[in-house]
Amino acid sequence: MTAGLAGRDAALDAASRLVAGLPPAPAVWCSGLRKRYGKRQAVADVSLEVGRGEVVGLLGPNGAGKTSVIKMLLGLVHPDAGEVMLLGQPAADPAARARVGYLPELFRYQPWLSATEVLALHVRLSGTDVTPAQRRDVLALVGLGDRAGDRVGGFSKGMQQRLGLAVALVARPELVVLDEPTSALDPLGRADVRDIVLDLKARGVAVLLNSHLIGEVERVCDRVVILDRGRVAASGTLAELLGQRELKLQLTGVSAAARERLAATGPVEREGDWFTVALAADEDTAVPALVADLVALGAQVHAVEPARITLEERLLGILRSASEARSDTEGSSR
Structure with missing residues (x-):
């Protein structure tokens, strides 16, 4: 009996060493995502991956399906088909989402709360252990250190955007999803967000960034995924896309x-x-x-x-080529 236990322990130890030597699972992995709203196909067969410590930009015109993809990745919208894994776990598992920070494109906080109280509320909802000092540090990081006690109702749009970023970062996530994080910010605020994203990358935090500001994407992203009409039109590193x-x-x-x-x-x-x-x-x-x-x-x-060709020029070229291909297909089918 003792020999059997010893053999089992040795096998478990060997398996543990084998697993420890494997690279970590991607921060985001999805395959074959599809979503239809009525007669409109919003997302069709989207597959993408975000590695640990990698910054991936999501680009495309309005209505391309970017926000729908993000919501499916985070379990906010149920896909009609496809699979999603977050940090090595099924996206439907609350434990996976607990380690994800999210800044949505549209959000509102209770105007009667202070910035400190908003962070305290979200820390409580996340179930994580974040000290008051760490909350103050996050507010200082996004430029709201001297407005921590002020009510949110008196904040400008840019200040509310900064607070949303603080909420996304306060629980020390392993994956951060930012949907138009600089939409209400001035040039200084955009530079601050860029520095924060680069700092997250340096600390091994994965970032999925959806932004219409192509110059910002070009400065911080390792790879880019371009969506058009719910499909992946192109993807790759900047060097691969720009040639x-x-x-x-x-x-x-x-x-x-x-x-x-x-x-x-x-x-x-x-x-x-x-x-x-x-x-x-x-x-x-x-x-x-x-x-x-x-x-x-x-x-x-x-x-x-x-x-070198800019990312904006490359994006426009890809979208125009896709549009011409659709026009040719539609013309030949008549």
């Missing part, structure tokens, strides 16, 4: 050796004194090395202008 970078150089005195050096970097186009060279997306050291070599080969460098 190659280009470098424009205004040069004179370009010798044959300098032209060979340019050609060795990538495809070259020339227009007068301007040379445009295509660079690989991951070549971070290529530009200073190229300029130094050209100078050493006798070329005079008058200007250097890095260039």
Whole structure:
């Protein structure tokens, strides 16, 4: 009997070591999400993933299904089909949602409560142990440290947005979902949110960010998922979506050796004194090395202008291509 118990304990110990060596489950995983409201297909076969410590941006035009996807991920809307896992557990499990911070696009807090009281209420609802000092720290983090005792009814829209962000962060979540977090904020407030998102990433917290401010998404996101009419139109890292970078150089005195050096970097186009060279997306050291070599080969460098398609341009291109494809399909079916 003793030998049997010892063998079982050894097997359990080996299994524990095996599980401990596995990478953690994604913060968000969903597959085949579908949702219909009456005759309108709001979401059709959406699959996506957010890794631990990763910031993923959700982009698309109005009505693309972004908020519907978020609500299905969080269990606020029941999908017609598909599966959702949060932090390695089924999204329907309240234990999974307890470790998620959420800032919805539209929210209202009781105007007679102070900012401190709003946080205390949400801490109590979450069932987490957050000290008053930690609540004060969160209010200071979002720029409301000196307004902690003021009633919410007297807050501007931007201040209420900051309070909503504090509510999303107060319970120290492992996953934060932000639906238009900067919609009511001024440029300083948007910069504050950007810093907070980057800090969350540095601490290993996953972030799913839905925003119409494409520049903000481009600054903080590791990957982007683009939705159009309820479907994933494109997804990938910024480097994958934006493709190659280009470098424009205004040069004179370009010798044959300098032209060979340019050609060795990538495809070259020339227009007068301007040379445009295509660079690989991951070549971070290529530009200073190229300029130094050209100078050493006798070329005079008058200007250097890095260039790459913006995320906004890429987004518009994807959406226009999808619209043209739909028009062609509809035309051929008539």
